[in-house]
Amino acid sequence: MSLRTANPIMRSAAWRISLWASLAFAIGTMLAFTMLHRFVASDIQRRSDAWLSGEVGVMGDVAARTPKDRLYGRVVGEVAELASREVPSRQRSSGNENDAVFFLQAGDSGPATLWVGSGDGTANLAAIRSTRVSRDVPFDLRVQGFSIPFRVASVRVGDGSNIYLGLSERDELHVLRNLRVRFFALWLAMVLLGFVIVFYTTRRMLGRVSEITEAASRIGQSDLSSRVPDTRGKDEIGHLGRTLNHMLDRIESTVHQLHTITDSLAHDLRSPLTAVRGKLETALASGMVEDHSESIVSAIDELDRLTEFLNTSLDVAEAKADALRLSRSEVDLGELVRSVIDLYEPSMSDKGLAVQIRSVGSIKVLADPGLLHRVIANLLDNALKHLPASCSVCISLQIDGHMAVLSVEDDGPGFEAEIDRHLFQRRVKGRASRGHGLGLAFVEAVVRVHGGSVTAVNRSEGGAQIKLSLPLCGARTQEEPQSLDLVGSSS
Amino acid sequence: MRLLLVEDELEIQSFVKQSLAGAGYEVHTAEDGRAAALLAAKHVYQGMIVDLGLPDQDGIDLILQMRKSGVTSPVLILSARRSVDDRVKGLELGGDDYLTKPFAIAELLARMRNLLRRNAPPTEDSTRLRVRDLEIDTLRRRATRGDEVLNLSPQEFVLLEYLCRNAGRTVTRSMLMTEVWGMRFQPDTNVVDVHIYRLRGKIDTEGREPLIKTLRGIGYVLKDR
Numbered sequence: 001m002s003l004r005t006a007n008p009i010m011r012s013a014a015w016r017i018s019l020w021a022s023l024a025f026a027i028g029t030m031l032a033f034t035m036l037h038r039f040v041a042s043d044i045q046r047r048s049d050a051w052l053s054g055e056v057g058v059m060g061d062v063a064a065r066t067p068k069d070r071l072y073g074r075v076v077g078e079v080a081e082l083a084s085r086e087v088p089s090r091q092r093s094s095g096n097e098n099d100a101v102f103f104l105q106a107g108d109s110g111p112a113t114l115w116v117g118s119g120d121g122t123a124n125l126a127a128i129r130s131t132r133v134s135r136d137v138p139f140d141l142r143v144q145g146f147s148i149p150f151r152v153a154s155v156r157v158g159d160g161s162n163i164y165l166g167l168s169e170r171d172e173l174h175v176l177r178n179l180r181v182r183f184f185a186l187w188l189a190m191v192l193l194g195f196v197i198v199f200y201t202t203r204r205m206l207g208r209v210s211e212i213t214e215a216a217s218r219i220g221q222s223d224l225s226s227r228v229p230d231t232r233g234k235d236e237i238g239h240l241g242r243t244l245n246h247m248l249d250r251i252e253s254t255v256h257q258l259h260t261i262t263d264s265l266a267h268d269l270r271s272p273l274t275a276v277r278g279k280l281e282t283a284l285a286s287g288m289v290e291d292h293s294e295s296i297v298s299a300i301d302e303l304d305r306l307t308e309f310l311n312t313s314l315d316v317a318e319a320k321a322d323a324l325r326l327s328r329s330e331v332d333l334g335e336l337v338r339s340v341i342d343l344y345e346p347s348m349s350d351k352g353l354a355v356q357i358r359s360v361g362s363i364k365v366l367a368d369p370g371l372l373h374r375v376i377a378n379l380l381d382n383a384l385k386h387l388p389a390s391c392s393v394c395i396s397l398q399i400d401g402h403m404a405v406l407s408v409e410d411d412g413p414g415f416e417a418e419i420d421r422h423l424f425q426r427r428v429k430g431r432a433s434r435g436h437g438l439g440l441a442f443v444e445a446v447v448r449v450h451g452g453s454v455t456a457v458n459r460s461e462g463g464a465q466i467k468l469s470l471p472l473c474g475a476r477t478q479e480e481p482q483s484l485d486l487v488g489s490s491s
Numbered sequence: 492m493r494l495l496l497v498e499d500e501l502e503i504q505s506f507v508k509q510s511l512a513g514a515g516y517e518v519h520t521a522e523d524g525r526a527a528a529l530l531a532a533k534h535v536y537q538g539m540i541v542d543l544g545l546p547d548q549d550g551i552d553l554i555l556q557m558r559k560s561g562v563t564s565p566v567l568i569l570s571a572r573r574s575v576d577d578r579v580k581g582l583e584l585g586g587d588d589y590l591t592k593p594f595a596i597a598e599l600l601a602r603m604r605n606l607l608r609r610n611a612p613p614t615e616d617s618t619r620l621r622v623r624d625l626e627i628d629t630l631r632r633r634a635t636r637g638d639e640v641l642n643l644s645p646q647e648f649v650l651l652e653y654l655c656r657n658a659g660r661t662v663t664r665s666m667l668m669t670e671v672w673g674m675r676f677q678p679d680t681n682v683v684d685v686h687i688y689r690l691r692g693k694i695d696t697e698g699r700e701p702l703i704k705t706l707r708g709i710g711y712v713l714k715d716r
Binding site: 131146183262277279280282300311340342343346347367371373377 | 500502503504507509510544570571573591592593594595596597647672673674675676677678679680681682683685686689707708709
């Protein structure tokens with residue numbers, strides 16, 4: 001199991017931001033420390049070099065002035081011993097204190113004339129002779145048997161021999177190691193603390209953003225009257241919330257305005273339609289206009305079509321503006337489709353059309369059942385109007401991810417090429433169509449308002465296919481596959 | 492039976508009043524909410540027809556106000572609005588009904604009749620219905636005409652039962668859509684008519700007197716005389 005999927009925190013933006021911020025902080029402090037470390041190291045080096053040069057100069061003087069007799073070795077040895085006790089910032093190490101410093105006088109060849117330090121000094125002499133160095137500046141010396149190098153300064157005395165003073169770099173390295181250990185502990189603590197602080201603050205910030213996002217998506221789905229939480233903060237996020245709310249105010253007022261317009265339009269047209277229809281009906285029922293009854297009947301039919309057209313136009317207009325009023329409830333799509341097919345089946349079989357439905361288990365959507373009835377009815381009306389006899393229509397219901405997919409396929413002539421592109425636009429219809437051209441525009445508008453989508457294509461094997469997808473109810477459905485349930489047409 | 496009709500559009504008021512009178516009701520009319528409230532305080536009405544868009548107040552407010560003052564008679568709400576108000580739905584649950592404009596007079600009469608029947612003591616709501624020589628048994632889902640057993644699909648049976656319960660009265664296509672199929676819209680094609688033709692093919696066979704009569708432009712009627 002990867003960490004990525006294990007923990008939702010690790011996928012959050014707060015986690016990533018604090019990770020990157022801590023990384024930048026860690027690299028920055030590390031660089032700063034490296035510079036500091038180099039500075040401290042070179043400073044310590046410079047101090048010990050100065051001491052070495054000074055001491056070795058004194059040794060040279062003493063060696064030059066002391067007569068070369070029996071006492072020479074003792075005098076110079078004493079002075080060297082004293083000097084070794086004055087090592088700067090020295091730390092008393094356990095064991096022999098003398099192993100930190102050595103004093104050596106030797107000619108260019110032959111054994112050492114004088115040696116002060118631990119051991120017999122042959123290894124030191126061999127190391128010095130094998131190192132090609134300029135005699136004026138102190139140099140590093142690696143001696144066999146010592147893990148830590150010596151810093152050595154030299155001076156040439158009158159008799160042609162050299163005096164060497166060596167100081168172990170142990171103390172210097174010890175100081176630097178201490179510095180590094182302490183810095184590293186501090187650095188780790190700082191980075192961790194920084195990470196925690198950054199993570200906590202960004203998480204709180206982004207938590208407010210995701211609250212706003214959730215509220216906004218709720219508003220998008222259901223009611224326009226609620227608002228995102230106003231945190232009253234003066235920062236960018238508070239500003240974001242207020243901007244969104246301001247925008248929602250405007251959208252709500254626009255939608256409200258649209259409702260007022262469509263309502264008053266509907267009202268103003270419906271009242272005269274009602275009066276006209278009523279009068280025609282009374283005239284027809286009175287039986288006094290026997291001769292004109294045919295024209296009155298067709299006038300009533302036309303009025304009914306006009307009313308239906310008015311309703312559908314306004315519905316499509318509202319749906320296009322995302323302002324269609326829905327009364328949603330949990331709907332079993334299969335049952336709903338079957339009930340509409342029950343209504344259409346006799347007409348279809350009269351026309352020689354077969355209709356069948358295939359569905360997998362129960363598919364529930366949260367939708368306005370009245371509008372969905374009309375959507376399915378529109379699709380079947382289309383089939384009735386456009387398909388030649390002996391075609392068949394197959395409605396299948398499936399689940400695809402979080403969507404319920406309703407597909408209506410036929411084996412008819414398919415869509416006309418020239419209207420294919422504009423199928424879902426208002427008033428687009430085939431040449432032979434007698435309808436008002438709102439059918440598919442209505443279907444598309446209603447499905448879109450429910451958060452779904454519609455596609456229409458000509459199938460490669462001939463015939464048309466219209467596919468509707470609608471979000472499943474709470475995306476909760478029985479997952480277990482069920483056998484195909486076939487309801488054949490009775491024809 | 493006395494009814495109160497509250498409608499500000501005089502044209503509509505006149506033909507609704509005329510057809511209600513034609514169906515045997517005594518009708519009082521009011522043009523606004525104030526007049527309606529005065530009438531309702533003076534007389535007892537068995538039923539009311541209220542338009543939602545009154546000049547002085549909202550029809551729903553009028554209904555609620557009358558309910559508060561103790562008027563219990565059922566109301567048929569007329570609405571020219573596009574969507575059904577939640578408050579209308581509330582009233583519908585409370586036993587009232589609504590009709591969107593434009594409507595067929597037959598439907599208005601049928602709904603009014605249903606409302607009034609709801610308030611009346613229940614008549615023997617028999618499981619056996621008889622219209623002339625047509626007989627249906629709603630329990631056993633069996634229909635006969637004369638001695639012949641009719642072979643009906645479940646849907647045809649429901650349709651016939653509805654026609655029988657409304658025998659002698661006009662039923663419109665939209666009433667059939669609502670009552671038989673439970674859908675409130677007008678299909679673009681004549682699907683309801685096809686159902687009726689099929690049913691007629693099984694009931695009104697050769698040599699029998701046709702029972703289902705088409706009223707062109709209006710609907711259908713199952714003749715009981």
